[in-house]
Amino acid sequence: MEQTPAIQTQDLVKSYGRFEALHGVSLEVCPGEIFGFLGPNGAGKTTTIRCMLDLIRPNSGSIRILGLDPQKDSVEVRRRTGYLPGELHIEDNATVESSLRYLNSLRGNKADWGYIQQLAARINLDLKTRVKNLSKGNKQKVGVIQALMHHPELLLLDEPTFGLDPLVQHEVLQLVAQARTAGATVFFSSHILSEVQEIADRVGIIRKGKVVEVAQTESLINRALRRAHVRFKQPVEPQVLANVPGISILSQADNLNVTLQVEGEMDGLIKALANFPVLDFETEHPSLEEIFLAYYKEDGQPQ
């Protein structure tokens, strides 16, 4: 039997007045996977997540969260979901503990207070502090705890490590990975591409309100771009290589050492190099960041 997707959006359109924030977003996230949602500011990441929780309503398109319609079954969807907003606001005068107790009471006190204390200890958060005295990073920790405290089936995290120091970032990513191991599905947006690369099974790239790429993180890194360093035995005119489709010269120290960028298959480059005396040939995969940036080149067209 086919598994119901944890998240399914189809042709999601959302406008704010004349501005169209989402322009037909279609996504499918499988149960138990960690899905990284990448895009620059204003691409539509937060809007997509907020539509999933029925905080805002799309103009058209459809959404299913854990098989449910978030408009008709909003309470049930939220009961089974943990959400960390991109901009977290908590009542300033309350202590962290009373804030978490209130949020827990909204969930019918389903979260175990011992677990909340464990989470706080792991990310080094004092529950007795007043929220107004917390730094941005410490407020973010409150957000992380409230999202995880009830062991949700689905985690919707909007920039979860924003404002956290590297050690806590690592700890939060560990918590997210552990939540997945426990069976949760994780959908998270991020600007920090290295963390997406570290924990996401699949990646979706959104650009101007439209998903332009969805792929396995590994295959996206493997397939899209490669960098090739070539050392020639004799000086050559590398411009000949640049004429090969999909190849561009990144740097050229002299006529013996050239760094090339290869898009797509390596076949064309290897055939072109066959005409030259090659001393050494080395390729490397680009980081997810380089791939991401390739989708946002000057002309704005995905590569």
Added chain:
Amino acid sequence: MIAVFRHALVRSIGQILGWGIALALLGVYGMLLYDTLVEPQAQQQFEQLISSYPPELMTFFGDMTQMFTPGGYLDTLFFSYIPIIIGIFVIVSCASLLAGDEEKGLLDLVLAHPVSRVKLFFGRLGAFTISVILILFITWIGFALPLPKTSMQVSVWELFLPFLSLFALLMFFGSLSLLLSMLLPSRQWAVMTSGLILVTSYFLTSLARLSEKLRPIERYFPMHYYQGGKALTKMDWGWFGLLLGCSILFTLLALWLFERRDIRVSGEAGWHITGFGSHRTVQLNTDE
């Protein structure tokens, strides 16, 4: 809904006690003064004093010809101007009930929890209503406690009636402010507009005692249906019902808008009509 209600009520405890105790003390003080004022000699002196003031000024303190009756006295002491004072508190509180938290960004997180918008709405409105009731109740105690020590021929229940009339008026302005906070771009606009209606209504109703020309207009404003001290002897339940009926209508409209509203992350909205978004046009076709 209980969690939302309890949390909202706890947040209001300071206001309930602050307003309630202050107004109750005013009541104790004013009630104990009544007998000194209605003594024939004092009454005569006071009438002379009143006549020396311009009627355009005195009209804002109720019907001064009735000053020496219990109803007229309570009007001048308290009920004639108190709708403006508590009214502003009510307007600000109701405009902040949802829109205030939305502007602070608090609603985004709360509504990501398993609470329906209807329950959040009624949880908060319920807590607000209880707050107003408690403020008025504490104030009523302040008026009722010294009652046996005065010569006022008024029962405790009769003393309760002007408070009921005040409650209906406050709920009218509270629900109006709540409705406007759902319609207008910001809480500030809702406060300003409701406040303007409150003050205009107060001035019109007061000045209509002096000018016949204002009476046809004044009856379209809510203060006309507020009875204040007059309710002590002749409560008009129709007017009371009218104010409460309008409150219920405004509340239901506000709920309708809130249910259809796009919750902002934080900050104020622009000048497009909120609540009339595209929401329910979503095609839910994935089951097909």
